Amino acid sequence: MSAPEEKDPLHGKTLKAILIDLVDCYGWEELGSRIRINCFNDNPSLKSSLTFLRKTSWAREKVERLYLKSIHKEDFLPPKTKAPTKKQEPGINLWTGKPFEEE
Numbered sequence: 345m346s347a348p349e350e351k352d353p354l355h356g357k358t359l360k361a362i363l364i365d366l367v368d369c370y371g372w373e374e375l376g377s378r379i380r381i382n383c384f385n386d387n388p389s390l391k392s393s394l395t396f397l398r399k400t401s402w403a404r405e406k407v408e409r410l411y412l413k414s415i416h417k418e419d420f421l422p423p424k425t426k427a428p429t430k431k432q433e434p435g436i437n438l439w440t441g442k443p444f445e446e447e
Contacts, residue, residue, distance in 0.1 A: 353415060354408060360394055362411045369414055379406045 354362070366375055367390070376384035381403050383396040397404045 353412060357411075359397055359404065359407075360390070362407060363390065363393060363397070366407065366411055366414065375410075378410060379403070381406075 370378065372384060372388040376388065381396070383393040397407060
């Protein structure tokens with residue numbers, strides 16, 4: 345493997361994987377405020393966003409730039425370890441949405 349491929353964090357990452365990571369990190373609303381394009385703000389979905397980004401190079405470049413900035417931040421968590429952002433009442437398990445069982 346050559347040196348540029350080893351240092352390129354986007355190498356081997358699909359646009360779908362990048363978008364999923366960003367949505368898991370920021371959510372659609374925050375993503376739409378950071379990158380102002382309709383596919384993130386008006387009834388967002390993975391399918392419609394990927395269709396738009398694959399056809400629109402300037403939008404894809406913005407998504408890739410945000411991803412690169414995000415992976416270098418300390419607060420960026422990969423999707424499997426990201427804590428839920430939805431506020432819950434005390435005593436409710438944030439992962440399952442069910443009350444904690446008392447011991």
